Amino acid sequence: MRRIILYMACLFACASCSREIEVAGYMGSQPEIFPDYRDVTIPSNIAPLNFEFIGDTGRADLVLLVEAPSGVRIIRPHGRLFSFRERMWSELLAETSGRGMIFRLCVRTREGWKAYDPFVMNVAKEPIDPYLAYRLIPPGYSLWKDMYICQRNLENFEEKKIYSNSQGKGNCVNCHSFCDRDPDRMLFHMRSELAGTYVWREGQLEKLETRTSQTMSSLVYPYWHPSGRYVAFSVNRTNQVLHVSDDNRIEVFDEDSDVVVYDLENHTVVTTDVLKSEDAFETFPTFSPDGKSLYFCSSKAVSPMPEKFKEARYSLCRVDFNPEDHTFGDKVDTLYNADTQRGSVSFPRVSPDGSRLVFTLSDYGNFSIWHKEADLYCVTLSNGNISELDWLNSDGVESYHSWSGNSRWMVFSSRRDDGLYTKPYIAYMDAFGMPHKPFLLPQKNPGKHYEALMYSYNIPELVSGEVGLDGRKIADYAHKEKGKQIGYIKQ
């Protein structure tokens, strides 16, 4: 018995020692970590932001001190990876919501523990939508093989496939889109075999044959009307060329494009002259949250392509839309004029509170994911002021983006890390519309995960819940159904 007590006492003493880290000196800089989570702002419902120390300290022991109101927690790494147990992380988030947690990384030297300068993770009170949907696809050229539409629970590390193209006939799947982040109302396209637009709403799948004799292609880039009755689409004749020596490897360009609005009740697309002009390429339609405006990008028609694709610069335009009778206004407002302002707009997305519109700006064209100079900009819709979102931009590509339901979070795709494999970054937009430093989508072991991943995260879309649609159902349906032919109306 005495031996047991002695043993327990020793164990307790050892445990007590390990909880004491006395800092004997300072390194004088912040630690190098991957992902760079230093001084980021995070939501109060995000999965643990595990990270890896990538600084050069040889094999020295490391320890991380996490300071929260309830005290300091000591985290020891696995190798160089600092990972947090989900329960402890949730407690930390709850404790520091509206404030922040301070991280102090210490390294053991001959003189004792030396601390790097601390960094903070600010925890915003506003939560982010709990799911992120994206397509995983190799960042390739014209060919494809395996690709997946996935959903990731942002509150933990669970990732599920909504659809894998191997469940069908290996065909391309693209342009997944949700109505107001609603997991029960989504659509996506399949190309090649089993081609069609697949609409999922009210627990039913519907396959649409969307090529009509009056439109130049099947429906392409979608955006749902907030009512859920309409979806605006572009129709595009798209082509691509491969650069010989430009840093941007590929040029994808439209040789023509229009915008149409699809009525899910009547199975018809409707358009108007301002969206289907002979003299212009219209693309990337987006509805405003009140459903009364349709934003789109428009460039003067350029020919021949690809010789003149640098002359295709897209303005940001707006036209009235009446959801009652699906009619359009005659007057087009121009929020960003590509002719005078010399940039080219793509992916306009209005915040759900209707106050701001964020778009991608590149030097020319509309396929910004292959444009290193592509950055995110913001229009304040009340006054039309345009500002660059400096905190979000990098030397690499910033491109596709989507808003959270509370307009406080934005996820955007970026190639800042290696210049090719797109990753999703999440940024906080405060009440003044100021973006905070973004953070990379957390993973259990982010270094290993992103190093091994041979896919790009494509079209990251925040979703308010789990998508109940599964790949098996889609594949069975795709094989079975022929697809409903849609009609066409021009006003």
Next chain:
Amino acid sequence: MVLYAVVLLLMAAGLWLVQEYRFYNMEANDLFLYDRAYLIGTLRQTGGFALLAASFDSQFMRIPFAGPVLVSLLYLAAGCLTASILRRKSPSGVMDGFAFLPAAFMFLCLENDYYRYWGHMAFVAALVVLWSYVHMPEGWKRRLVTGIIAVPVLYHLAGSAAAVFAVGACLYEILDRGVKGLWALAFPAVMAVTAFIYVETSMVSGWTSALTPFMYYSNPSTYFFPLYAWASVPLLIMASWLVSKFPTRRNSQLAAVVAGIAVSFFIAGNLYSKVHSRSNYRLLQEEYLADRGEWDRIIESADRRQPTYLLSYLNLALAEKGQLAERFGYFNPQDVSSIMQPVPNLKYGMSLQSKVYLSWGYVSAARQAAFDANMMTPGMRNPRQLKVLIQTNMASGAYDVAEKYIAILEKTLFYRTWAGSMRESADDPLICGLKASIPPVDEYVRYDGLKGDMEDIAEADPSQRIVKQFLEVYKIMEEVR
């Protein structure tokens, strides 16, 4: 033991003779990584254990003769396991010769480029479990529980090949016990339920993959030999049971064994001659030789009636030896397109393009082709293409992307030294040459045709002797036309 060794050597020699380059190709399509995350990730997949075993095995196939020996070992194991299973029904051993039928069909599977070595490994794993099952002690309860547990476990470890066990064990029990053995129908039932769960949870892409060898294809294919290999096991069990009903004499036993072996060999040989695609095999050969820089062997293997799809590798070999202009006309060129003749397989076509463009110093085109060829490889880890991707990305200054591919190759047994050396490759002559050949003025690949591209590269770097030879021949062919 000596007999087994002789059989093994004979099989290996046979495989070496007819399929040597297939094994190098298998190695290039199944890279094994010494990485914990990769191991755990693969084990979580359906059939992950068999996949890991196959990848581990195939990494050695880059060593000459290793591929035939390893695959022969697998065939021998399949034959011996089947024979041992059949002997439980027909102890006289009269069916021993026929036990090599599954191996014969496995051999035919090699002909399909899309059928992965993984399928071989999974099939043998299923045979091992079936062998263990039929040799376990009597007692129906114990056997029932064992079978019911074995099916889902095997399914997760080896994939749909568990069907071989489920059907084989069920048939074995019913033939053994008659109506009293019907409890063994639980095995196919458990198999169906397991497959259902895996399909519904999207861990398997569909029913066809869940229950058939199609799980082991990298592309949809209508190639039935794996299915024949699977079906042959229960059919042979049935045949053994039937044979055991008749008394056999020693002479007839021997005759049956000889007949069985003869049938197996006949099927393998006869069907092989029908399904063997010489064009595909030659492409594998040329790709391997080009990757190794064995230009003389490519030239030696060519003749005046050289098929057009092989002209591109031959042109490259001739250019590397400085003989293109001199000997191009000898090898059956049709027109200018013979300079860069397309091949009848997208993946091989991309591999070819990456190799040829790299030799020209055509960085962006080589990078694109290598990317696409790598993408066509299961798991996107093709060492030949990853090397090209590293070289071309480094040459174009995309060091972070190159680093990603270097990190993959550094986790392999045979490429880690090369990959590590690329980190300090600022002065590497190939990279420097590639950098120099990038035209200063941007154009689009193939936009002005092949000739325009070659002219741009030759102008950017006059020391690029390969592209200059191609250009010279191109101009000659244009004049001839």
